[in-house]
Amino acid sequence: MFVIDIEDLYFSYDKNNWALKEVEFKVRDKEFVGVIGPNGGGKSTLLKxxxxxxxxxxxxxxxxGRPPLEAVSAIGYVPQHVNFKRSFPxxxxxxxxxxxLGKDTKKIFSRYTLEDREKVKKVLERLxxxxxSKRAIGExxxxxxxxxxIARALVSDPKLILLDEPTASxxxxxxxxxxxxLSELNKEMTIVVVSHDVAFVSRYIGRVACVNQRLSWHLVSGLQEVDLQKMYSHSVCAIHHDHDIKIKSRGENDVE
Ligand SMILES: Nc1ncnc2c1ncn2[C@@H]1O[C@H](COP(=O)(O)OP(=O)(O)O)[C@@H](O)[C@H]1O
Ligand SMILES: [Mg+2]
Known part of the structure; x- marks a missing residue:
C-alpha cells in the first residue's frame, strides 16, 4: 500500500486554469521525497x-489508503507561511x-491534558x-x-509529515x-519536503518530484552535485516545454 496514492489528479482554483493536471504521485512507507519546482508551479497546492x-x-x-480527511490525524504539516506575528505573546x-488539537475542533474548547503536555515535552527534548519552551515565539x-x-507537527505521532519550504529563510x-x-525522523515516518534548493536536497533524498502544473519524477541518488545541477536545469527545460519549443522554432526560422 502507498502512503500517498495519487493518480491522474486535476485541480483548479478557477475553472479556466489547471493548477495541477495529470498528476501521478505515489509515495511508499518511510520514503523521503523531495518536491521541487518553480514559484507558482503547484507545490503548496499539492500538499494542501x-x-x-x-x-x-x-x-x-x-x-x-483513505480519503485525506479520514487520514488527517496521521499527517503532520509544516506550512510554508505561518500566521504568527513576531510580536504575538x-x-x-x-x-x-x-x-x-489536530482537526478535533471540539478539543479547542477543552483544556490540554497532562498527557498532551508530556508528549510536547518529549518532542521538545528530542528536537x-x-x-x-518558555520563550516567546518572536524571540x-x-x-x-x-x-x-516541526515539533508542533510531530506531537500527534504522524505516520506522514509534509513540510513546505521549511528552510527557505x-x-x-x-x-x-x-x-x-528530517533524515533522523525518516527512520520512523514518511517525509515529503518541498524545497527550492535541489543541490541541497539531493544530499539527503533519492527521489524528487518536479512540479510545474504537471509532475515529473527524477532519481538523484548517486549523482555528483554538478550532474544534479545539470539534471535540474534540464528538468526545468523539460517542464518549461512551451518556452523551449518557442526558442527552438525561432532558431529554425533564423536558419531559413
Ligand atoms: N488560494 C488561491 N486561489 C487562487 N489561486 C491560487 C491560490 N493559491 C495558489 N494559487 C495559484 O495556483 C498556482 C500554484 O500555486 P502554489 O501551489 O502556491 O505554487 P508553489 O507552492 O509551487 O509556489 C499558482 O498559479 C497560484 O497563483
Ligand atoms: Mg508554495
Whole structure:
C-alpha cells in the first residue's frame, strides 16, 4: 500500500486554469521525497490536497489508503507561511501544544491534558529545544522557529509529515540542521519536503518530484552535485516545454 496514492489528479482554483493536471504521485512507507519546482508551479497546492484542505476536481487521491480527511490525524504539516506575528505573546510550549488539537475542533474548547503536555515535552527534548519552551515565539531565530514548527507537527505521532519550504529563510548551517533532523525522523515516518534548493536536497533524498502544473519524477541518488545541477536545469527545460519549443522554432526560422 502507498502512503500517498495519487493518480491522474486535476485541480483548479478557477475553472479556466489547471493548477495541477495529470498528476501521478505515489509515495511508499518511510520514503523521503523531495518536491521541487518553480514559484507558482503547484507545490503548496499539492500538499494542501494531500492534507484534505483542498479537493481534486478529478482523479484518485488516497492517503494511507483513505480519503485525506479520514487520514488527517496521521499527517503532520509544516506550512510554508505561518500566521504568527513576531510580536504575538505566545510561548514555544503553547505553539507546540497546538499540534495536539489536530482537526478535533471540539478539543479547542477543552483544556490540554497532562498527557498532551508530556508528549510536547518529549518532542521538545528530542528536537533539542526544551530550553526554549518558555520563550516567546518572536524571540526565536529562523532555525529555532522551524524546529518549533516541526515539533508542533510531530506531537500527534504522524505516520506522514509534509513540510513546505521549511528552510527557505534559513542559512546553510541551519538548513543542514533541519535536514539532518528530517533524515533522523525518516527512520520512523514518511517525509515529503518541498524545497527550492535541489543541490541541497539531493544530499539527503533519492527521489524528487518536479512540479510545474504537471509532475515529473527524477532519481538523484548517486549523482555528483554538478550532474544534479545539470539534471535540474534540464528538468526545468523539460517542464518549461512551451518556452523551449518557442526558442527552438525561432532558431529554425533564423536558419531559413
Ligand atoms: N488560494 C488561491 N486561489 C487562487 N489561486 C491560487 C491560490 N493559491 C495558489 N494559487 C495559484 O495556483 C498556482 C500554484 O500555486 P502554489 O501551489 O502556491 O505554487 P508553489 O507552492 O509551487 O509556489 C499558482 O498559479 C497560484 O497563483
Ligand atoms: Mg508554495
Amino acid at each position: 490536497l494531500i492534507l484534505g484542505e483542498l479537493f481534486p476536481d478529478r482523479g484518485k487521491l488516497l492517503v494511507l 505566545i510561548s514555544v510550549m503553547e505553539v507546540v501544544l497546538m499540534g495536539c 533539542e529545544i526544551m530550553h526554549l 526565536l531565530s529562523g532555525g529555532q522557529l522551524q524546529r518549533v514548527l 534559513l542559512d546553510a548551517n541551519s538548513e543542514a540542521g533541519v535536514f539532518d533532523l
